[in-house]
Each structure stands twice: as C-alpha cells, then as structure tokens.
Amino acid sequence: MRVSTAGPIGLPSPLHHASRRLARLALAPVHKVQARDRMTPDYLVVGTKRGGSTALASWMSRHPQVAPCRVGKGTHYFDVNFGRGRDWFRSRFEHPADPWRVTGEASPYYMFHPHAPQRIADELPDVRLVVVLREPAERAWSQYRREVDTGHESLSFAEAVAAEPDRLRGEVEHMLADPAYESYAHRHHTYRARGHYAQQLTRLHDLVGPERVLVVQSEAMFADPARELSRVWGFIGVDDVRLDGLYPAKESTSAEQAPEVMAELRRWFAPLNEQLYALPGVDFRWQTVDA
Template sequence: MNPRRAAGRVLSPLRAGLPHRKGMVPGYLVVGTKRGGSTSIAHYINQHPEVAPCRTSKGTHYFDVHHGRGWSWYLSCFPPARDGQRLTGEASPYYMFHPLAPERIARELPDVRLVVSLREPVARAWSHHQYETQQGYEDRPFAEALRLEDERLAGEEERLRRDPSYESFSHRHHAYLRRGHYAEQLERLYELFDPEQVLVLRSESMFTDPHGELDRVWAHLGLSPVTLDGLDRLKATHRPLDIDDDLARELDHHYRPWNDRLAKLPGVGFTWSDTTTRGDS
C-alpha cells in the first residue's frame, strides 16, 4: 500500500489543534486549477502589503477535505488585521473541481472574490501526472493513467456528494483528463456567483506578462496597485517533448469542444491555439 494512503483517505498535512483564535474572514480564494499556477498566484498575493497571509501558508483545504473541522477552526487559520492589512484569503486548486466545495463557498462566503488560473489542458494533464508521480501518488505511465481514469473515478463524485466526510484519493489525485474540462467547472461557479466575482487568468500569461496579470488581480481584489520585485517576463510554457504525437493529437481532439465552450463564457475570451506547439515544459 502506498505509505501516503490510509483506508482511501489522504493524510492531512494540517494540525487539527490550531488555536481557535478567530482572524479576518477571507475575502478572496484562489480556487484552481491544479498545476495551473495557483501556487504562484497565491504567493504573489501574499506579498501585497495590504494582504494578511493565511496562517497555514498556501491554504487550508477547508472547503474540500477539511470542511468537517468547522467554521471556527477555519477562521483560526487567518490572522487579525494589522499594519494596514485589510484582506486575507487562501488557495486550493481542488476547490474548483471538488463536487461540494463551490456550494460550500457560496453558502459560507457569498461575497468572496474568486481567482481562477487555467493552463492549456494537455500540458496541465501531463504536469499533473508528473507531480503525482513525484509525490508517490501515481505509479502508472501517463498514457496508462489516462486509460485508467474512468475506472478509477467511477462513482467517486457521487460518493463524495452522498458522504461529505468521505475523501476520494483518486478524485483528488488521478483526474488528469477531467480537471481540464474547465468550461463545466466555470459554469458551475457562475451558477453560484456573479461573474464579476470571478477573475479568470490564462496561466501562460503569467509567464509572458506577470505584472500586467497581477494588475488585474489587484483590481479584482480591490487592492492598491503595486509592482512586485523579481518578476521577469518568460516564454510561455509549451507542450512537453515526451508526450507521444498520437496521444497529443488524441488529447487535442478530446479537449477541443471543451476549449470552444470555455472561450464563450464570461470573463474568458481566450484559447490556447498559440500554445499547442511542442517544446519545453
């Protein structure tokens, strides 16, 4: 058995015994996507002088796997405002994909501002598989893991909905294809939140124009404009070289209708037609 698994549950990196000292109520959440730049965006937001970082670093996973710990525990993960800080929040790339998280967020933080960062879905799936392999959560090659996905995820979303205490290992770690169905996930957010509450970023643009993209983030969160040091313009990431050509074409075909559907949604207006060439990841 994988040492990081126990009875089908993901072992939590958080201590359940955080002091229950209530802090600021979160005003923003970075909700996805996995391997789409959410960690970097959360890091950049935490550098803004008006932001009080979450006490558990990147995030709490409260709305996906730790919801049973309760609202008081959640607020204990955030500091009180001090020294000009007026906003706090967190990030979890699982929030956008987990079947219960968006509804929980809408119920408990109805006015929250959401940030979504989306990466070209084939590159995202490959990067996701690489990450899970490195973490010890995946032992199958990429192509085989894609073939196994339907079997691994069969009934998992339904079980998550039936049993809010259930944690699905495969739904969280092995949904390489499905996490790239961005239109479906964004449509669900728009059913629960005004589109004005949701900022959709193109992950590749954070490489090519980080300051411009962060200006959009600051405006969306109601923060003063600032310029962070140490951010350089880089080439946008492309397809990794070790995706087989036939598989890449198959995945392009799979994602084409999803990408077309996404481009028509409010706040999007972009495609990845210029990022599908092969190159370094």
C-alpha cells in the same frame, strides 16, 4: 473560604458547571477562542491544479495590503478539511492590522471538488474567486508528473489517461452521497476530468455570479506577471503595485516525451475549450498545433 460545588441531592451546582466551562475554555484549542477576532477571507484562488495557483498565491501574499494565510498557500478547508469546522478555518488567518485590507488563500482543489463551490457560496457570500487556467493537455501532463514524483502514480502517462474512467467510476456519486468521503482517485488521477473548465466555471458563475470570478490565463500570467497582477489587484480591491523580481517566464514542460498522448488529449479537449471561450470573463484562446 471553600465553596462547595455540590447541588441538591448530590447534583453539580451552577457554580460547578461554570467552573467546568472555564476549564474547558482554558484547555480549548486556540482557534476556538480567537477565531472571531480573525480576518475573514476576501478572496480565494480556487484552481486549477498545476495551473499556476502556487505562484499566484505567493505573489499575492507579497502585496503589502494582503494579509497572508497563516498556514502558507491554503487551508483546503472547503474540500478535505471541512469537518474541522468554521472556527478552525478562521483561525488560519491573521488578526486585523494596518496596512492589511484583505486576506485569502489558494486551494486548487476547490473549483473541482463536488462540494467545495457550494460550501464557499454558503459560508463566504461576498468572497471573490480567482481561477488560473492552463492549457488542459499541458495541465494534465504536469499533474501526471507531479503524481509520479509524489508517489501517487505508477502507470505510464498513456496508461494513466486510459485508466481514468475506471478509476473514477462511482467516485463522484460516493462523494455526493457522503460529504465526509475523500476520494483518492478523484484527487490524484483526474487528468482529463480537471480540464472540463467550462463545466467548473459555469458552476462558480451560477453560485456566486460571474462578476465575482476572475479568470486568469496561466500562460499570460507567466509571460507578463505585472500585467496580470494588475488585474488581480483591482479585482480584490488593493492598490496597484508592482512587485520586484517578477520576470516573464515560460512554464516548463516535458510533454514531448508523450507526443501521441498529448495530441489525442488536445483533440479531445478542443470542443470543451470552445465551450470555455464562450463564457463571461474568458478573453483568451489557446493556440495548439496538433488539436
């Protein structure tokens, strides 16, 4: 039997509309069909860039009760991929299954991006945030080397640090005015600006509460991974396990190639670091010989 899909005066009938909806559903991306069945992130490693978030995310994904993000380290949803929508984001996580208790991701641009913290607070009201902070001058040098290696920087370290104010002029304002705008300079040339940790951490505290933010010192994490991971496990609500193959290590640096710039940066960061030390959850200080 053939059923007509024509309605009155040639308009599509309800049956036609229903068949069209079924066809669209069949052709829809898998993430739109299955997103509601996915786990909701319980934690986010939100920063900082070149602070150790990659290592921490990798270690966390090894915990038997932590479901890994399906696209590796992180989705960058709350910063550069927000336009893809919530279903796209949810589809990047696993379906609930034993023995998984929690899931999450790491995108170190989150704590620095002008829109990301508010988006996180709005969409994940119960999420816990992990912040990994590295001594800011060393972090700036590490980012610089990374940007050179990936083709995003052609200036010398001294030139890049000096050029930062001009490169960033008006960029944050543009991002705030146009949420879809992606600033190349803000993402790749922020050697000093990303080291304003107190400002970024205060914003996270204001949005989600300091009790839902764990601050991990990068240097302590690499010096004693088991101790720092024990803090992380308790914070995200999983059993305290000890991972095999994690040994104390010192973060590599070649900053001696630019000693004058590093000394100037440490002097410049010193008062900003004092602001950081006064914030809740910060129980460490960086000891620098040339600050």
